[in-house]
Amino acid sequence: MSATFALVGNPNSGKTTLFNQLTGNRQFTGNWPGVTVERKTGTCKGDHSIEVVDLPGIYSLSPYSNEEIVARDYLAGGEADVIIDIVDATNIERNLYLTTQLMEFGVPVVIALNQMDIIRKREVKIDSKLISETLGVPVVEISALHGDGIDELLETCKKAAEHPQAPDPVRFSEEMESLIEHLQDDLPAGIKPEMRRFYAIKYLERDARVIGQLGNMPDLADHERAVEARFGDKADAVITNERYNAIEAMLGRESQKQVNRAVNTERIDKVVLNRVLALPIFALIIVAIYYIAISTVGTYATDWANDGVFGDGWYLDPIAIVDPDAGAQARYDEAAGPYEEAQTLAATYLEAAAEDGVDQELVDSVAVNFLAEPPEEAEYALGDEEPDPESPAAQRALADFEAQAAARHIVAEYSVVDEEETFETDYFVYAGEENEALAQAMADERNEQIEAEGRSGAAEAVAYSFDGEALDDETGEAVPQGLAVPDPGEPQQYGLWIPGIPALVGPALEAVDCVPWLYDLIMDGIIAGVGAVLGFVPQIMILFFLLAILEGCGYMARVTFILDRIFRRFGLSGKTFIPMIVGTGCGVPGIMASRTIESESSRHLTVMTTTFMPCSAKLPIIALISTAVFGGVWWVAPLAYFMGIASIVMSGIILKKTKPFLGETTPYIMELPEYRLPRFVDLLRSMWDRAWAFIKKAGTIILLATVAVWFLSGYGIYEGRFMWVGEELMDYSFLAYFGNAFAWIFAPLGFANWQSASSVVTGLIAKENVIGTMAVLFGGAGETWSAAFLQSLGATTGSAALIPVAAFSFMTFQLLCCPCFAAMGAIKREMGGFNKWFWAAIGWECAWAYALALIIFQLGALLVTGAFSLWTLVALVLLGLLVWGLFRRPSAPAAPGAAVPAAPVGKEAA
Amino acid sequence: MTLNDVAVGGSCRVVKLHDGGEIRRRIMDMGITKGTFITVDKAAPLGDPIDVTVRGYHLSLRRADAANIEVEPA
Numbered sequence: 001m002s003a004t005f006a007l008v009g010n011p012n013s014g015k016t017t018l019f020n021q022l023t024g025n026r027q028f029t030g031n032w033p034g035v036t037v038e039r040k041t042g043t044c045k046g047d048h049s050i051e052v053v054d055l056p057g058i059y060s061l062s063p064y065s066n067e068e069i070v071a072r073d074y075l076a077g078g079e080a081d082v083i084i085d086i087v088d089a090t091n092i093e094r095n096l097y098l099t100t101q102l103m104e105f106g107v108p109v110v111i112a113l114n115q116m117d118i119i120r121k122r123e124v125k126i127d128s129k130l131i132s133e134t135l136g137v138p139v140v141e142i143s144a145l146h147g148d149g150i151d152e153l154l155e156t157c158k159k160a161a162e163h164p165q166a167p168d169p170v171r172f173s174e175e176m177e178s179l180i181e182h183l184q185d186d187l188p189a190g191i192k193p194e195m196r197r198f199y200a201i202k203y204l205e206r207d208a209r210v211i212g213q214l215g216n217m218p219d220l221a222d223h224e225r226a227v228e229a230r231f232g233d234k235a236d237a238v239i240t241n242e243r244y245n246a247i248e249a250m251l252g253r254e255s256q257k258q259v260n261r262a263v264n265t266e267r268i269d270k271v272v273l274n275r276v277l278a279l280p281i282f283a284l285i286i287v288a289i290y291y292i293a294i295s296t297v298g299t300y301a302t303d304w305a306n307d308g309v310f311g312d313g314w315y316l317d318p319i320a321i322v323d324p325d326a327g328a329q330a331r332y333d334e335a336a337g338p339y340e341e342a343q344t345l346a347a348t349y350l351e352a353a354a355e356d357g358v359d360q361e362l363v364d365s366v367a368v369n370f371l372a373e374p375p376e377e378a379e380y381a382l383g384d385e386e387p388d389p390e391s392p393a394a395q396r397a398l399a400d401f402e403a404q405a406a407a408r409h410i411v412a413e414y415s416v417v418d419e420e421e422t423f424e425t426d427y428f429v430y431a432g433e434e435n436e437a438l439a440q441a442m443a444d445e446r447n448e449q450i451e452a453e454g455r456s457g458a459a460e461a462v463a464y465s466f467d468g469e470a471l472d473d474e475t476g477e478a479v480p481q482g483l484a485v486p487d488p489g490e491p492q493q494y495g496l497w498i499p500g501i502p503a504l505v506g507p508a509l510e511a512v513d514c515v516p517w518l519y520d521l522i523m524d525g526i527i528a529g530v531g532a533v534l535g536f537v538p539q540i541m542i543l544f545f546l547l548a549i550l551e552g553c554g555y556m557a558r559v560t561f562i563l564d565r566i567f568r569r570f571g572l573s574g575k576t577f578i579p580m581i582v583g584t585g586c587g588v589p590g591i592m593a594s595r596t597i598e599s600e601s602s603r604h605l606t607v608m609t610t611t612f613m614p615c616s617a618k619l620p621i622i623a624l625i626s627t628a629v630f631g632g633v634w635w636v637a638p639l640a641y642f643m644g645i646a647s648i649v650m651s652g653i654i655l656k657k658t659k660p661f662l663g664e665t666t667p668y669i670m671e672l673p674e675y676r677l678p679r680f681v682d683l684l685r686s687m688w689d690r691a692w693a694f695i696k697k698a699g700t701i702i703l704l705a706t707v708a709v710w711f712l713s714g715y716g717i718y719e720g721r722f723m724w725v726g727e728e729l730m731d732y733s734f735l736a737y738f739g740n741a742f743a744w745i746f747a748p749l750g751f752a753n754w755q756s757a758s759s760v761v762t763g764l765i766a767k768e769n770v771i772g773t774m775a776v777l778f779g780g781a782g783e784t785w786s787a788a789f790l791q792s793l794g795a796t797t798g799s800a801a802l803i804p805v806a807a808f809s810f811m812t813f814q815l816l817c818c819p820c821f822a823a824m825g826a827i828k829r830e831m832g833g834f835n836k837w838f839w840a841a842i843g844w845e846c847a848w849a850y851a852l853a854l855i856i857f858q859l860g861a862l863l864v865t866g867a868f869s870l871w872t873l874v875a876l877v878l879l880g881l882l883v884w885g886l887f888r889r890p891s892a893p894a895a896p897g898a899a900v901p902a903a904p905v906g907k908e909a910a
Numbered sequence: 911m912t913l914n915d916v917a918v919g920g921s922c923r924v925v926k927l928h929d930g931g932e933i934r935r936r937i938m939d940m941g942i943t944k945g946t947f948i949t950v951d952k953a954a955p956l957g958d959p960i961d962v963t964v965r966g967y968h969l970s971l972r973r974a975d976a977a978n979i980e981v982e983p984a
Contacts (some may be wrong), residue, residue, distance in 0.1 A: 059936070059939045059940060060939035062935050062936075062939060064932070064935065064936050064939070090966075090967075091965075091966060091967045092966075093941060093965040093966065094940065094941045094965050094967065097939070097941065205935075232926075233926065233944065236935065236938070237927060237938060237943070237944070240938040240939065240943050241943045241944050241945075244941060244943050244946075265968075269952070269961075269968075273952050273954070273961065275952075275953065275954075275955050276955070278954070278955045279955050560970075561954055561959060561961060561970045562954055562955055564954065564958070564959050564970075564972070565954055565955075565956035565957070565958045565959070566956065568972075574959075598932075598936075667932070667933045667936070667972075667975070668959060668970075668971070668972050669933060669936055669937065669940065669969070669970070669971045669972075669975065670969070670970050670971075671940070671967060671968065671969055671970075672961060672967075672968035672969070672970055673968075
């Protein structure tokens with residue numbers, strides 16, 4: 001038997017949970033009205049001949065918002081063999097109201113009485129037998145969450161499909177019934193007999209869509225006057241009333257009072273919706289989510305992914321979790337720290353000596369013979385000479401170098417900042433005993449300065465020492481100094497070391513004599529680019545986990561309640577907040593979530609601005625800028641989200657005053673669902689499903705884009721020849737030509753280099769590409785390419801002081817400009833095609849991002865350097881326009897409909 | 911007297927819904943009909959919207975719309 005079962009019910013009554021139970025699917029569920037906005041189809045788990053359709057939740061069959069039209073049109077189309085009406089038992093009166101309407105479609109109805117587990121726990125009595133007998137339709141008690149009663153429900157539905165029997169609709173009072181009967185006779189002949197009652201009632205209710213479908217119908221005015229005279233109310237009110245009265249009569253008047261025992265919800269709301277605390281609590285929750293996801297746990301996890309899995313490697317070391325100081329990493333650091341420090345110290349001193357006039361030849365010789373990794377220029381200068389510190393030539397060069405440096409009283413300064421970036425140690429390195437006093441004096445002076453400025457740090461004089469020992473003050477033992485500090489050796493010697501992917505793949509490729517270009521493609525292209533994106537998976541998983549809690553617990557609907565008053569000011573409804581939060585996961589469902597917003601102009605405004613919220617693919621950009629430029633301070637990540645909210649709000653204020661958005665007020669009416677403790681498995685599942693989508697994307701779209709970027713940046717035309725340009729001549733690559741073609745556009749924004757311009761374009765394919773492209777263009781696998789990126793920003797702006805400003809402007813533009821193609825597709829669908837609304841959305845997003853980034857960069861530059869240019873003037877004009885847009889009066893008087901509801905509101909506020 | 915005039919914590923019974931445009935239909939669908947018992951539970955931090963209990967569940971609506979719902983003390 002093949003059949004189609006349609007799942008219909010109130011929003012948030014558990015349809016999608018039941019759908020997942022029936023089909024074995026994993027559609028997204030949440031705890032707010034309006035999670036499902038599209039109809040979804042699946043086949044039944046045990047019986048593939050049965051199709052199950054999950055419709056968006058509806059409160060009634062009067063088409064009030066878009067998703068209700070979807071549901072109603074589907075049902076009126078007659079495709080469904082059985083309607084599974086899912087009724088939330090904890091909210092039974094209002095849920096059965098829809099049932100009374102569903103029974104008018106002439107299709108068999110089976111009631112699935114959901115949440116019966118909660119009803120039993122609360123010791124409430126709901127007589128499902130009585131409901132079944134009164135309404136004349138089968139009723140099955142279920143718990144969609146726990147999977148109870150699902151088999152029985154299926155059996156009942158199959159039986160109903162085999163012997164279809166139209167339910168007998170709920171009857172109204174005599175006068176109403178005779179009027180409906182009368183109207184049924186007037187209906188066009190084409191309407192099926194079982195649907196005639198439905199159309200007659202809708203016609204009587206003056207349902208605009210039905211009136212449009214029916215065409216020529218007799219005038220209603222006389223009937224309406226009769227109804228009004230008899231009942232003292234309009235026909236639709238009378239019908240609604242009679243439906244509810246029938247339900248009350250069936251359940252008994254006290255039924256709802258019994259059910260309403262959600263004590264916890266009341267308690268939580270007392271705090272969360274408290275008039276004083278509500279807004280601070282909301283702000284705290286939002287800051288906490290993004291702070292945890294990006295700055296704390298998230299950074300820890302991402303560091304592991306970036307430096308470990310996609311870097312050199314990491315220790316599998318359970319001890320370190322309990323006691324980090326005893327772990328393998330700590331032991332390795334203890335050995336490697338002094339070694340690296342001594343190496344850097346020596347290199348610094350050599351550099352200072354060369355600058356101060358010591359023979360370059362001597363400096364190079366010492367560097368090559370004594371440093372573990374001498375500068376390339378030094379190696380090149382000395383040719384093929386094999387380094388040997390013990391050789392007489394090397395010893396002689398060292399002695400000469402020492403003598404020259406000492407005679408010139410060279411003191412090199414070298415600063416080290418500790419890992420927490422709180423304490424700075426300044427070393428003054430000297431050569432020869434006669435210079436100790438000089439270096440000490442410099443250190444003392446610095447110490448005084450540090451104290452005067454109240455900084456956290458210290459200065460000390462350190463003896464120049466390329467090899468040698470010093471006596472420990474306490475033990476009197478000889479301790480290796482300078483370059484005599486031993487090489488720590490391989491990390492494997494300190495614990496169970498898991499090499500990172502580049503460290504594994506690199507040698508493997510070398511071992512099989514991989515051709516150089518393929519080696520580069522894999523290491524510098526794929527691993528660097530895709531790895532840079534995958535490195536953020538832990539952060540994104542944490543974000544998704546926290547969002548799953550937020551979405552599952554029931555707080556989302558509360559936030560719309562808290563924010564409605566504020567958002568209304570900006571021409572938006574409190575419900576705009578839901579697309580915003582969903583959009584921080586991914587813009588596509590965020591844009592789709594706007595469907596629950598009833599007013600069209602408000603919905604358009606929401607679609608236009610939802611992607612201002614940084615989605616998970618933009619999160620790496622935030623993480624990069626916040627760590628590379630601002631040292632990982634806690635406020636950058638929440639600031640990025642705040643900037644998104646501010647952009648939405650300001651766009652709302654400005655656009656609401658323009659003609660297309662004038663007039664219409666946004667309605668707001670929202671059910672506040674009971675709080676639910678989300679199940680841990682559901683949270684994990686939701687987190688994993690979304691993270692997996694992200695990983696899959698990295699392995700497909702991002703991989704392809706990275707390979708393309710690598711090829712286009714590796715090959716180019718230099719001196720008229722097509723050739724491999726590589727890293728040195730990358731400025732002649734095809735990508736450079738391409739990027740340079742429009743890099744000038746971004747000059748006023750502070751990032752006119754072709755690399756940034758290219759990343760804006762690859763970002764359109766997917767926003768993860770911004771980071772992936774940067775990683776390919778500015779360095780290979782595991783290298784710190786972010787520093788190279790910042791340097792290039794310094795080069796384009798012509799001042800190192802402008803780097804943070806340019807980087808912030810770059811982040812602003814990338815976060816706010818038009819979204820990726822997938823999100824643009826969603827905008828197209830919601831706007832109804834490539835129409836003026838679509839282009840208005842894309843245009844506004846680009847213009848907004850450009851203007852804001854320009855203002856930030858130019859005014860930031862003015863503050864930092866004091867330089868005033870034509871662009872500074874442009875920035876000031878744009879800022880002026882922005883302020884004007886925010887504060888001007890609307891260009892035309894608002895339509896009267898808008899002014900009326902606004903008046904009592906204003907009174908309230910006063 | 912309208913629902914907008916009911917103090918937080920107070921309760922009332924619906925007498926009639928005045929014409930408030932499209933949203934009137936939705937308010938009725940949500941279960942606010944003649945004779946329905948309503949308790950006003952809370953107001954949002956900025957005084958608007960309000961949170962009411964109707965037919966055993968929580969519904970939030972704006973004061974402007976509440977002003978179109980005529981009620982009597984209960």
